[in-house]
Amino acid sequence: MEFWARSLRGARYVLAPMVDQSELAWRLLSRRHGAQLCYTPMLHAQVFVRDANYRRENLYSDLCPADRPLIVQFCANDPDVFVQAALLAQEFCDAIDLNLGCPQMIAKRGHYGAFLQDEWDLLEKIIERACEKLSVPITCKIRVFPEMEKTVTYAKLLEKAGCQLLTVHGRTKEQKGPLTGVASWEHIKAVRNAVKIPIFANGNIQFLSDVERCIQETGAHGVMTAEGNLHNPALFEGKNPRVWEMAEEYLDLVRQFPCSLSFVRAHLFKLWHHTLQVYQDLREELAKVKTLEGIIAVNRELKRRCQEEAANQKEGEEPTGELPFFHWICQPYVRPPPKDTTKEESGVRGKRALEDEEENAELLSKNKQKKKLRNPKKSFDPALKPKYAKCDQCGNPKGNKCVFQLCRSCCKKAAFREMADCAGHGLLFKTKYEKSVQCKSVQNVEAPEINIPEAPILQPPPEIKA
Structure with a gap:
């Protein structure tokens, strides 16, 4: 305490x-x-x-x-x-x-x-x-x-x-x-x-x-x-501030304390979650941008559209839909409850059961449901999934064909350290090294002397008398 x-x-x-x-x-x-x-x-x-x-x-x-x-x-x-x-x-x-x-x-x-x-x-x-x-x-x-x-x-x-x-x-x-x-x-x-x-x-x-x-x-x-x-x-x-206020403040902090662009993009997706349901084109744009300045530009455009929408509101107008506030206001995202929720008195749900896929299809995520439509024979039963062997060094799943029996990250370091190849992970350190050595050896070999015989001196043809 x-x-x-x-x-x-x-x-x-x-x-x-x-x-x-x-x-x-x-x-x-x-x-x-x-x-x-x-x-x-x-x-x-x-x-x-x-x-x-x-x-x-x-x-x-x-x-x-x-x-x-x-x-x-x-x-x-x-x-x-x-x-x-x-x-x-x-x-x-x-x-x-x-x-x-x-x-x-x-x-x-x-x-x-x-x-x-x-x-x-x-x-x-x-x-x-x-x-x-x-x-x-x-x-x-x-x-x-x-x-x-x-x-x-x-x-x-x-x-x-x-x-x-x-x-x-x-x-x-x-x-x-x-x-x-x-x-x-x-x-x-x-x-x-x-x-x-x-x-x-x-x-x-x-x-x-x-x-x-x-x-x-x-x-x-x-x-x-x-x-x-x-x-x-x-x-x-x-x-519950306006989303752009939090987004701009966060982006200013990112300039001072840089981090991975994927972190920044993920935060903007969360902050603008409700607005991006309205402006799908900007959602796609946010997913594609490759620089911090590009993310800032998308944020600026989201702000402009929301401010324009707010300016056109009628006095006393209330938000439509199920949201308690307008979509440009910071507010929670409420997950839809499980369709088969059968809560016990304690309020804690039992274990997830996917043994019978036909009866429990609604338990599959949207992504898996799409895969199921494309391939009806595909099984999502956890018991049928392949067992993942662990990397000997970090415990993460190792590559099935890795010569070192490691995950990709650990394999890359081992292959570089030992100057070896791993076809399973597509790492060719040894091959590249041998090629570079061969190139250097070829460059350093002196060309052999070649004796070229002198060409015979040709005599002019005799004059032809008329």
Whole structure:
């Protein structure tokens, strides 16, 4: 509790760790508009230890006095690797967070995030080892089990191992994408009442009123938001500004603190989400631009059209459709509920079932439904999917034909280091080297002397007398 009050300054409004979305520029924008504590994007512990460029791009180059308090989040499944990564990061942050909440397929393949939530012995070792070696506190972010009692036992185990702050996302690992559904604040409240460490609640946050209501209903010390913040960075201020105001402010910060263009484009898609449904041509343009200046130009055109539309409004005119505000006002995007939602009393949805595709076709994403129409025989049953072999170095899926048995990134480094080829990944370091050597050897070979016999001297023909 002392750590939360002192090091984290009693933060109640928290920006979630978001892969490729909670970079420095966005963190600073969120802090300006009410966020009191920010997390870095989830960083891969093994890559962080191995790759100096990865460390510099994701943390070391982000040093900014205004970006505190800050918690660095890692995904890991090995105690030693997690500790090594944390030791390299601890002087740049106020705490280290272990990601136990990522439900995505890449986490399943790499065996981290929410797919560690049943390996309690391993989690105890990771946290205990980190507490012994680090000078900053260890925190965790988890998802709940469908069973409330098991969730409480899980939280107590992490607390006992040494976790000093716990963020509870009130959804199971199956609740994602079209099956996201509603988060269970009941589970969060049960955890809050069972442990003595500070608790952050995560889920169902779209307005500032949701934040206050969540704190009252769960007793949480703070509230974390992800999607709500992406659509409205001023959520914690209780304001709904015009989208172009937030977009222009963010783009100015990107100029000062550059980041990947894909991050910037993704943020603009979220901010302008409702407006881009109206102006589809600009949506396509935003997807195509290749420079920051191009993105700024699209943002400028979106602003112009919205201002023109607002100027032509009649007095007292109300927004049409289901949106509470006009589309150029920052407001949440509400996901449509799952069509087959059968919530239990706890409000937590059961496991996703795709065994019978004909009866459960509505559970497929729109993209998979399109693929199903094109190829009716295609199966989406998870049990029939090929098993992905792991890269020996980083745990990500390795190439099926890789000569090093590695993923593409690790293979590229190995092939360059050993000057070898990998046909599976199309890397030809050895072949290129041999060709260059051959070219140099050919250039350095002296041309052999060739004896060319002298041409005979031809005599002029005799004169012809008449």
